[in-house]
Amino acid sequence: MHFYWIKMTREQYILATQPNSLPRTEHPQFYPVGIYGWRKRCLYFFVLLLLVTMIVNLAMTIWILKVMNFTVDGMGNLRVTKKGIRLEGISEFLLPLYVKEIHSRKDSPLVLQSDRNVTVNARNHMGQLTGQLTVGADAVEAQCKRFEVRASDSGKVLFSADEDEIVIGADRLKVTGTEGAVFGHSVETPHIRAEPSQDLKLESPTRSLVMEAPRGVQVNAAAGDLKATCRKELHLQSTEGEIFLDADTIRLGNLPVGSFSSSSSSFSSSSSPSSSAPRQTIYELCACPNGKLYLSPAGAGSTCQSSSNICLWS
Template identity: 45%
Template sequence: MSEPPARCTKSLNFGVYGWRKRCLYFLVLGLAVIVILNLALTLWLLKVMEFSFDGIGSLKVIPGGIELHGQAAILDALIASSVKSRRGSNLELESWTNFTASARSDTGQVLARFTLSEDKVECVAKAFRITDPNGELLFLSSNNRVVVGAKNLKITGVGGAVFEGSVQTPLVTSAAGHDLKLESATRSLEIRAPQRINIESSAGELSASSLSELRLTSREGSLKLEARSVYLRGLISNATTTSSSRRSGSASGSSSATRLEGVSVYQLCACEDGKLFLASPDALCQADHSLCH
């Protein structure tokens, strides 16, 4: 019979011993400390930033955008398609030095810009338009025209309104109790209408003064003066005709006829060119060359 094989009595042990084992323990301990610190910092940040399933603190994510409760400081540019306030709350935009809102095209070109600075408000756009809640136009400004759609345009400045070009309007009025003055300081003033011009003073006087000539011209119609009394002051008197008539022997009659109850009475005469002059009532409407020219 064969003998049974001999068994191996020597055992082999596998493991990490010595300094390698200590290094491994220190590495595991360091990783555990780092994980604990990382977890603690994460929990602290979650608590400080108020992270939740809805958002971060007062900033919540809602369908279609984000919702902010309270105040927010924007340190850089804010790009948004819509900024709204909560229902029943006001929206306040505040900035140091200046506030600028811009609208750009698809290529990045600035189409319109609104700037609110310390000393001015600047708007850069092709047109500036203001409407009321019903959509009615109140003010429109562009390169071609400026339209004021309000019922009345009131100028309260002491110097009034200064226009360098022409003004087209159907009505020019003054406030109650104040005068209306149309003045051109260094040039002419022209009022023109295709049909009718009506100048009316309901409770006071109407005055028109000129340094040289004042003309009232009607090309196809007539010139009418309707009043209870018409005064033409400063007309030249025909002294030559009066003196000649007195020398002809009718001095006594003219002296009695030229006065009516203490008031001097004259004839109103006209030259060929339309110039008016006064003459004594008992004399003829005759004038010399110097009077009618």
């Protein structure tokens, strides 16, 4: 048995199944498909607006790249190198800067500038402040356990300060002020020397001046005079030794002079010998029990008496 397939289109099938009473249309009707009217105009407007926005965005991006000087190595004065980040010219930081090392270019100084102050902080691994250096308009402050200033060549400590002591390691300490150096408490030093051709003066205007040393105090003026002046008493005391005065001439000025009378064996104090008596040119130096010195006219024997008026009234 053979079967034959008849291919018919959908329109032919529909027309074949319709009753003969319905009239057939000679021209088929077409229905338009798409966006028309105000919807189409809105779509074109949004597409145009998107295109304009993209063009403006691209132009602004190109302008920012040009103004900020973006390059492959960095932007503006900022350059990214293998050793780190390099800044050229003047750079301004508005927030804290955390770096490991800051150094300038060769043969160029490093300048840190601020309208108020420049503060450098050092912290430990826990974030606690261990050291601080503040450079302000009125003062330079350093807060640390120990402050040191070292020589650039040898690394020698020139100045160091901590809670216990201050050490000056320079070969010479020079004070150029007109008032000199003022110390509120004791000063310990092995040597005090003035500048060449300058006088050395140790003075205490309102209190006493004491110089002590376990092995002695030596005062030497190699090319000049040595002068000790005080308002009241000058004490030279040796508890276990002696006071040795070694000089070609030893002068004791303004010593009181006592007059000696052989009949009464008494003395009287006077500033000069009596005008009626013969001029006395030789005197004997006498000492009272309390240590006061006076002059007595020299005679065949000693004319010093412990009961003289000078010793009694001194």
